[in-house]
Amino acid sequence: MSRNTVIDYKTKTATAGARPLKTSTLQDVARVAGVSTATVSRTLSHPDVVSESTRKRVSAAVQKTGYRINRAARNLRTQRSHSVIALLPDLANPFFSNILEGISRTLADKGYSMLVASTRQVHDSGDRLIDYLDDARADGMIILDGQLAPDVVASLEGSPHSNRILFACEWVADAPFPSVRCENRRGTAAAIDHLVALGHRKIAHVTGPQGNVLTTARKDAFVEAVGRHGLALPPEWIIDGDFSLQAGCDAARQWMAIVDRPTAVFCASDQIAMAFIAELARHDIRVPQDVSVMGFDDIDLAEQFIPPLTTIRQDRIIIGETAATMLLERIAGQVTSEARQEAVIPVSLIARKSTGAPPEG
Template sequence: MDRKTPRIQDVARAAGVSTATVSRAISNPSVVSEATRNAVFEAIRSTGYQINLTARNLRQRRTRAIVVLVPNLGNPFFSHILAGIEQVAASAGFSVLIVDTKQPHANEGQLFTYLSSSRADGLIVLDGSLPVALFERRGTAGGLPPVVFACEWIAGSPFSKVMIDNAAGAAMAIRHLHGLGHRCIGHVSGPRGNVLTDTRLQGTRAALAELGLPVRREWFFDGDFSLQSGAEAARAWLALDERPTAVFCASDQMACGFISQLSMEGYTVPRDVSVVGFDDIDIARHFIPPLTTVRQPRNAIGAAAARLLIAQMGAGTADAPPVEEVLAVELAARRSAAPPGPAAG
């Protein structure tokens, strides 16, 4: 016996809504309530209705895709952010395309091809080091779709962003070390010209000044957020005649590199020096010793960026007023930081 092909009217009856509501739930999920959206998609599953995505997207001139630009997919910091983006995007009917901006093939010309409304309905950018010229096609035909920056951003750019209070997080780390009794505190910074480096450095310097602690040039070590730069900072710390008893690293990867290098040289954290990181990547709690760090709500950052982008896409314009959303951080106190002992210094 032949079965009748399910129609949108069958979905509407099963969900108890109008056909217009079914259409809205499919084409623009963010404009209907979660309960209605769930009812519609349950009805689609139960009736066997097939959504013709290709035809729908051609009619709407939409791709139903979000492009995410990530600076180095090998960095474990981004995993939970991408998971948060994917969870929100998938629930709204969007696919996610991830582009690693630091791969050798990702030159400016090739990246440019991803920044088109013909490739994606919206962009989430996690790389604040990209040239601003890449994003200067707003409002042009076939030009730039809505853009949201997350974690990093380009200073002065007219785009919405989701971030944490980096300066406050750095100050939190310094105050924690001060509270443990440290009065000589160093800092390993991120790459030069990076907004996270700058804001965390500002927070570090401000907290040191507020607490009346010394700010010594030789106690500030250059880094680039990598394990290797943390190891190099450890070697620089070892070369000092007078060493800080605690070091705040602007990323967990640098903190892990710092601690590992000291271990290879026969030094122990926190006996010889206390170390605090920033990010709370997955390895931080399992490292030896478990790393004290400033915890970023990474999944929440990704989810918030995706929700903000979808809302802007629903508004139908790339020129919506920019929104800035700042999420709170917290200190995860573990065993890599302790009161200074007789071996420190």
């Protein structure tokens, strides 16, 4: 191959004597789109400030010219990373997948990318957590963990970047950060109403982790709903757990040990409910013939589970989209004194085959 040979990577052929492929520039995009370079730059950096027709022309020109944004140069110029970090308490929990999808989709529409990390590595230090913003690795932070230690929360509150921190799904009680959450109490009340309508009068509850805001909200709403229906609630009918599969298995064994077993069990999460059912199956206890079981969340597996799980659906895509939108408003400095500090997403009851009438006798 001669020294003037150039590899065409699109066709994987070599052309002797060909000139090196030219890298497209901003000027090339402007020429093809028929607009100024300033308009191209503004469209790529802030697509929401230009008209739809301009966005389409610039987008088509970018595709035609093969132009690639120099993100390092853009970030240096704007003093922004154009990324947002999402912090999760458990990276393996499938519950978070749709929330992350909603966040990612909304960020991408505005030219931002999403980073994902676990809060398990930062529970002992608020400084480590805020480093993501101090080091300009991210322009904002969405936290999906309401069990941060008090000193970590205090560090976040005292940060100069505190206006670019938002909680989603979970939150920290009395902390000043904006949050996006679902109607936890209303969903729990709907679950108990559903079980009572089926004829159940003895209903147990498997809780989430102690100290978690979701646990508190759902447990308090459960106790209130049971009382509203005038039902008995012995202490052993509230079973401590967390949002894990193991908690569901442990809770099932505790339920089996109760002499006067409840005929229905409301679990604080779908994962708990699925593991609860699986453990009962190992002991030849049928759902819903012998006991009805409900969850909360409506994760993707709930509909495919055997039996399909009755649950409370929270629209996790909407939670993610709303959280990303609220955070981007703060990053852009569009927040006023009237800006919403809390967004509450509606829930709905999804009745499937894991609940039915109580067993006779």
